[in-house]
Amino acid sequence: MWTLNGGRQAGYCDGVTRRDFLSLGGLALGGMSLPQLLASEATAGVGKSHKAVIMVFLAGGPPHLDMFDLKPNAPEGIRGEYRPIATNVPGLDICEHMPRLAGMMDKFAVIRALVGNGPDHSGGQAMTGYTDLISKTQGGRPSLGAIVSKLRGPVRSDVPPFVGLSPKTGEIRWSNPGDPGYLGLAHAPFTPFRSEAQGAGRGKSASLSLDELPMNPDRLAGRRSLLAQLDEIRRTCGQNDAIEGMDTFSQQAFEILTSRRIFEAMDLSREDPRLRARYGIGDMKNEGDGPPCCMDHFLMARRLVEAGVRVVTISFGRWDTHGQNFKSCRERLPKLDMALSSLVEDLHQRGLDKDVSVVVWGEFGRTPLINKDAGRDHWPAVNFALLAGGGMKTGQVIGSTDKNGAYAKDRPVTFQNVFATLYHNLGISPETAVPDRNDRPMPLLQELEPIRELV
Numbered sequence: 001m002w003t004l005n006g007g008r009q010a011g012y013c014d015g016v017t018r019r020d021f022l023s024l025g026g027l028a029l030g031g032m033s034l035p036q037l038l039a040s041e042a043t044a045g046v047g048k049s050h051k052a053v054i055m056v057f058l059a060g061g062p063p064h065l066d067m068f069d070l071k072p073n074a075p076e077g078i079r080g081e082y083r084p085i086a087t088n089v090p091g092l093d094i095c096e097h098m099p100r101l102a103g104m105m106d107k108f109a110v111i112r113a114l115v116g117n118g119p120d121h122s123g124g125q126a127m128t129g130y131t132d133l134i135s136k137t138q139g140g141r142p143s144l145g146a147i148v149s150k151l152r153g154p155v156r157s158d159v160p161p162f163v164g165l166s167p168k169t170g171e172i173r174w175s176n177p178g179d180p181g182y183l184g185l186a187h188a189p190f191t192p193f194r195s196e197a198q199g200a201g202r203g204k205s206a207s208l209s210l211d212e213l214p215m216n217p218d219r220l221a222g223r224r225s226l227l228a229q230l231d232e233i234r235r236t237c238g239q240n241d242a243i244e245g246m247d248t249f250s251q252q253a254f255e256i257l258t259s260r261r262i263f264e265a266m267d268l269s270r271e272d273p274r275l276r277a278r279y280g281i282g283d284m285k286n287e288g289d290g291p292p293c294c295m296d297h298f299l300m301a302r303r304l305v306e307a308g309v310r311v312v313t314i315s316f317g318r319w320d321t322h323g324q325n326f327k328s329c330r331e332r333l334p335k336l337d338m339a340l341s342s343l344v345e346d347l348h349q350r351g352l353d354k355d356v357s358v359v360v361w362g363e364f365g366r367t368p369l370i371n372k373d374a375g376r377d378h379w380p381a382v383n384f385a386l387l388a389g390g391g392m393k394t395g396q397v398i399g400s401t402d403k404n405g406a407y408a409k410d411r412p413v414t415f416q417n418v419f420a421t422l423y424h425n426l427g428i429s430p431e432t433a434v435p436d437r438n439d440r441p442m443p444l445l446q447e448l449e450p451i452r453e454l455v
Contacts, residue, residue, distance in 0.1 A: 050155050051355050051426045052305045053144065053390075055313045056298075056340070057123050057166070058362040059174035059290050060320030063376050064384040065368060065405045066329055067095050069112045074404050078368045081326040089395050097333035100341035106395035107344050107353075109387045109454055113399025113408035116415060117364040117380040123176040123315065126361055129419035129445060135181070139436050143178030144419065145311035146187040147444060148426060150434055155308035158261050163304050164189035165297045166315035170289025177313050182436040189313065192266065193284070265307035266300055275299075279342040280335060290318025293332060295339035302346055305356055310426075319362055323373035344388045357390030357425045359418065368404045381407050385418055390425035392454040416447035424450045
């Protein structure tokens, strides 16, 4: 086993040190070595086209009434503090704290009547399309990323098909990057911002990011040293007969670990500083027990997709606003506005908007009634989703709620309808079945209809 030395010993946000962060052949997911994982993935079918999904999970339940479904004529105590502003889509207003998105809503579709939300503080339903209760009853439903990994496999042998950028959080369900469920650890996400497995079936890897903030000269020198060592291993492998004795999957593990492709995709210093400034940077400091507002992850997701990743998940901010909803969202909404608008604009400018689908949502909505602490509480009755790219017909609103934003008024849409749409965009039939742990065929979805207005 080769150990790669990343410079002086120091702890970082992912809880590991650069001195011992990577052992070749031991980069593991849930206790399996990388060669074992690659062997398990060998039976996955590899698609011919590189369709992709970037999923942004707003942990805690974002306030639909204060973002994309404002009710300025509702009674006091229900209408929020924010005013609606017009967008470039006639008749579509959104929150005043998202002016960048307002100027490009023709590139988005807003679902205002997302129903069937589970009651749990969990990313499970946003990742799988099933509530946690149903998922557990059925043996652990795989996430979209795991399904795509199983059915499509990697685009390139040195790039994982599924990457979860969510860091470890105090409320562990908010850092779910997309569990593989009964598909097994071979289809768990590669999780570069975690130092240990986060619950059953979740990925384990060391941080490979070359761009955590703040960056100082010592840390930068350590990472450059690490890259130099990887280059040396790659050169040695080309001249050494030792690798010839390895089996196929060990060689694939070597290819991933000695390839610069995944490192370069995560090295945001390679981007034009002006583009990076447009996305915003943020930091990796968690918001209490929730995820950070790291705008860098949106740019990183685009770079990972370009490198060959099929599904990238992001967990952005803590939206569980039982108290001071308007104060906290006033700080958080502009960050989302900045990063999300830049991502979708970037995808269009690069000609990726037909191939890359973007979905933004949380686990449920929030109460119409503002509580005594100026907050909004949990409200599973209705939620919103925001979609872009994927060749979808954007510039429209789908569904509506009643005058107080409490219940769906018309055109209700379910999580599974959204998943059926995403699978459609990926070229995967929702009727496709994958085997559970007892080798029984399990259809991907129970509701098979994509959102007809979008496809």
